[in-house]
Amino acid sequence: MSGVVVAENGQGRYQQAVTVGQHHLIADEPVSMGGGDAGPAPFDLIMAGLGACTSMTLRMYAERKGLALTHVSVALSHEKITLDGVARDRIERTITLAGDLTPEQRQRLLEIANKCPVHRALTQSFVIESTVTI
Known part of the structure; x- marks a missing residue:
């Protein structure tokens, strides 16, 4: 842990x-x-984790498969939306892949991006156990 x-x-x-x-x-x-903007807000930190995990996962996969991926960039934004009458959080993730990649390789990299550990955790239900100490 x-x-x-x-x-x-x-x-x-x-x-x-x-x-x-x-x-x-x-x-x-x-x-x-009401803050001082001295650092990222909590949702910014969540998005930073997702973006970093996405980029790292893609780099690892590209290296393992010998793909000509020369650079990965992940841009993320967060907004509140209503979906079927329920308030939800929505993260938009735009992945930019540089390199001599075929359309099939780009599609596979998108599939791999959706398998990064942070993406998987965020799209499933977390179990959060909290305790209070003195």
């Missing part, structure tokens, strides 16, 4: 210190939500 610790850092109304192993990040809400 990977370990992440998030705690208020006292530097802003919503600003959080995020520790992921040896890495330190700041999370915050944008000014429009």
Whole structure:
């Protein structure tokens, strides 16, 4: 299990210190939500994880299959939508693949992108167990 610790850092109304192993990040809400915009908002971090996982998964697959993939870029955006009368979160993911790839290879890479671990986790139901400590 990977370990992440998030705690208020006292530097802003919503600003959080995020520790992921040896890495330190700041999370915050944008000014429009009452934050100081000192770091990515929570949904931005989710999208960053999805984008990174997508790109890494495609790179690993291309290397294993010897594909002429020279560069991967993943652009993501988030919005709230109503689907069949139910409020939902929607992430739009646009994957740009550079290299001398056939249409069939590009289609296969899209299929592989949809199999990245973060994509799979986000499209399934999570089990989140929470406890409160003193």
